[in-house]
Amino acid sequence: MSRVVRDSIQILQAQGYKVTKPRRQVLEVLEEVQRPLSPYDIQRLLRQEGKYLNHVTIYRILDLFCCLNLAHKVLSSGGFVKCSLEGKGGCHRLMVCRCCGALQEFASEGLCQEENELAQNSGFHTEYHLSESSGVCSDCYKKQ
Amino acid sequence: MSRVVRDSIQILQAQGYKVTKPRRQVLEVLEEVQRPLSPYDIQRLLRQEGKYLNHVTIYRILDLFCCLNLAHKVLSSGGFVKCSLEGKGGCHRLMVCRCCGALQEFASEGLCQEENELAQNSGFHTEYHLSESSGVCSDCYKKQ
DNA sequence: TCATAATTGCAATAATGTTGCATTTAACAT
DNA sequence: ATGTTAAATGCAACATTATTGCAATTATGA
Numbered sequence: 001m002s003r004v005v006r007d008s009i010q011i012l013q014a015q016g017y018k019v020t021k022p023r024r025q026v027l028e029v030l031e032e033v034q035r036p037l038s039p040y041d042i043q044r045l046l047r048q049e050g051k052y053l054n055h056v057t058i059y060r061i062l063d064l065f066c067c068l069n070l071a072h073k074v075l076s077s078g079g080f081v082k083c084s085l086e087g088k089g090g091c092h093r094l095m096v097c098r099c100c101g102a103l104q105e106f107a108s109e110g111l112c113q114e115e116n117e118l119a120q121n122s123g124f125h126t127e128y129h130l131s132e133s134s135g136v137c138s139d140c141y142k143k144q
Numbered sequence: 145m146s147r148v149v150r151d152s153i154q155i156l157q158a159q160g161y162k163v164t165k166p167r168r169q170v171l172e173v174l175e176e177v178q179r180p181l182s183p184y185d186i187q188r189l190l191r192q193e194g195k196y197l198n199h200v201t202i203y204r205i206l207d208l209f210c211c212l213n214l215a216h217k218v219l220s221s222g223g224f225v226k227c228s229l230e231g232k233g234g235c236h237r238l239m240v241c242r243c244c245g246a247l248q249e250f251a252s253e254g255l256c257q258e259e260n261e262l263a264q265n266s267g268f269h270t271e272y273h274l275s276e277s278s279g280v281c282s283d284c285y286k287k288q
Numbered sequence: 289t290c291a292t293a294a295t296t297g298c299a300a301t302a303a304t305g306t307t308g309c310a311t312t313t314a315a316c317a318t
Numbered sequence: 319a320t321g322t323t324a325a326a327t328g329c330a331a332c333a334t335t336a337t338t339g340c341a342a343t344t345a346t347g348a
Contacts, residue, residue: 018294018345040335054297059336061295095268104266111258115277118252123282124239131275133259138267162314162325184304198328203305205326 004082005031008070015068022053026061027082030071035101036079074103074132081105091129097137104137148226149175152214159212166197170205171226174215179245180223218247218276225249235273241281248281 005027009019017023029045030037037045039058046053062080065071071080072092081103091112095104112129119126136144149171153163161167173189174181181189183202190197206224209215215224216236225247235256239248256273263270280288 020295020345022296038335055335056298056337057296095263095266095270097268098271104268106262106266108258108262111255111262114252114255114258115275118250118255119239119277119279122239122248122250123285124241124248124277124279125281125285126239126277126279127242128278129275130277131259131273133263133268133270134272134274135263135268135270137269141267141269164314164326166327182304199304200306200329201327 001028002031008065008082011068011070017064017068022057023061023064025051025053026058026065027070030080030082034082035103036074036077036081038079041079090127092131093129094132095137096132096134097140098134099136099140102137102139145172146175152209152226155212155214161208161212166201167205167208169195169197170202170209171214174224174226178226179247180218180221180225182223185223234271236275237273238276239281240276240278241284242278243280243284246281246283 005024008027009024012019012023025046026042029042033045039055039062042058042062043053043055062071065080066073069083072083073080074094074096077096083105091107093106093108093111095106097103111131115129116126149168152171153168156163156167169190170186173186177189183199183206186202186206187197187199206215209224210217213227216227217224218238218240221240227249235251237250237252237255239250241247255275259273260270
């Protein structure tokens with residue numbers, strides 16, 4: 001079991017949620033695959049490993065994970081990914097490679113501040129930042 | 145007919161697309177409502193005005209509008225909005241009020257540059273920026 | 289090992305998307 | 319004006335995704 005999965009399990013326990021087989025399985029697929037997965041993607045992948053989860057269960061698990069910041073919904077694709085950055089409050093930034101789908105999460109205090117300021121100039125009080133840059137990752141760029 | 149709708153119609157014509165009743169109707173709802181609408185939202189709204197469009201038609205119209213940059217898909221909600229900024233290449237930024245749903249599109253060269261630089265530091269070549277800040281708009285903030 | 293609340297599975301249904309093909313319509317030439 | 323034609327729409331059928339209430343199961347702490 002990977003460190004990230006173990007950490008997530010600890011968070012579940014700490015918050016009083018049960019550590020069930022379905023929850024562990026979803027954590028593990030997300031960690032394994034490292035790309036955005038829809039609820040049904042997850043169901044299909046697990047089924048390939050001979051594991052069956054009802055789709056309703058998966059929906060509920062993903063809801064919970066998002067609430068606990070263990071997973072994020074990737075906006076451009078609608079899929080879910082495991083969170084990789086800790087302690088980032090109110091901010092979620094991704095780079096997505098349009099060739100291979102590779103995904104990199106990053107943080108930037110500078111960007112957050114600038115976004116906040118811009119918003120405040122029009123009287124808007126920002127609580128949460130989402131941003132996704134799409135482009136070509138270094139590997140794919142070399143191959144071109 | 146609003147200026148924005150008229151402009152959009154001109155773009156359609158200029159690109160060789162027909163200016164049909166369904167396309168005009170979709171443009172007008174989007175312009176009227178000024179918040180993200182799903183295809184079925186649009187169908188429901190039009191039906192309330194006694195106008196009927198098949199949902200398939202609406203899907204196709206929205207696809208076209210997005211290609212021509214006449215509309216955008218708002219990532220966090222999945223709805224579609226009329227584009228309000230001209231000449232912004234490869235960038236789409238929104239502020240969404242979590243109280244009233246009000247929506248403001250904005251642009252920022254500074255943010256784009258910073259995002260590009262951050263990406264390049266990890267070898268990533270950025271082509272398109274999406275960002276959505278959610279929070280409270282000035283009106284709703286006053287009422288609180 | 290037992291009790292119990294939380295979690296999962298199931299069934300039914302709703303909502304959203306997609307495809308191929310017949311019909312209609314806007315645009316253009318006459 | 320009218321006819322022609324390619325483009326656009328509507329329709330039917332279907333596929334996929336999402337939601338709800340309730341019964342069965344299971345992780346947890348005593």
